[in-house]
Amino acid sequence: MRPPDIGVTTRRGTRQLTALNEVKLGSKRLGETREIVAYAADGVRIPAWITLPPGYKDGDKVPMILEMHGGPYAAYGPEFSVDYQLYSAAGYAVLFTNPGGSTGYGEEFADRIEDNYPISNHDELMAAVDAAIAAGYADPENLFVTGGSGGGILTAWVVGKTDRFKAAASHKPVINWVTMALMSDFYAFFGEYWMEGQPWEKPDHYWERSPLSLVQNVTTPTLVLVGENDYRTPRSEAEQFYGALKVKGVDTALVVTPDSSHNNLTQSPSQQAARTVAVIAWFDKYRKGEEAE
Secondary structure, eight states: OOOOOOEEEETTEEEEOOOTTHHHHTTSOOOOEEEEOOBOTTSOBOOEEEEOOTTOOTTOOEEEEEEEOSSSSOOOOSOOOHHHHHHHHTTOEEEEEOOTTOSSSOHHHHGGGTTTTTTTHHHHHHHHHHHHHHTTOEEEEEEEEEEETHHHHHHHHHHHHOOOOSEEEEESOOOOHHHHHHHSTTHHHIIIIISSSOTTTOHHHHHHTOGGGGGGGOOSOEEEEEETTOTTTTHHHHHHHHHHHHHHTOOEEEEEETTOOSSGGGSOHHHHHHHHHHHHHHHHHHOOSSOOO
């Protein structure tokens, strides 16, 4: 519930030396984070946590956002997140997980996405969503989904596989692995190491792992966000998704952040705040029940 501070631990205990955010956060009510127990179909545990709205009372079923990390070789944990606290202040619980491919759980767990990403993650993520509903936290009629980079791919994939989410926000996604593999700054990497061949060698393999192949199924209103100068998942990927949704007649909008690349560090604080506000506004538009505050 706070960004990290510095302390000293001795045999006598731990003494905190700094309190860098008390002026800003000391008078604010923040959302509490709890662990969620979720399992994949094969019995492997999928680590997951949920940040609840401030003042949450046990038994309340609240709107919930599934938020997915990028990488995909990366990991979340029960740490302070500005975005999660902003979402929770707007009345949403935030579910975040470490599905297969996440780091920190050994090579076998990381290899769960070998040669099939993002296909295999879908059922693991849905298992975590189901666990949050079963635990009594989430309103199953008020589910939302978002993520950036690898999480943006997963968002685009998820809305092509299910209509259970009221709205989605896909940040800097990959939508078409053929164009991604040849236009990203990692063009020498993706074909050889991720796809085990170039697009002209394995066209079917590229297509079956591309969210674009599922666009015909999408009915979920989806916001698409990208940096103007994204070099890793080029702007053209987001624009393909936006264009495809427009052709399909699915409600969509495109947010392009000026002078911004793939990493959030290239965005100004005001740009980061505007991005999060845009997502909240999009979700509020489709939230059922009481009007979002």
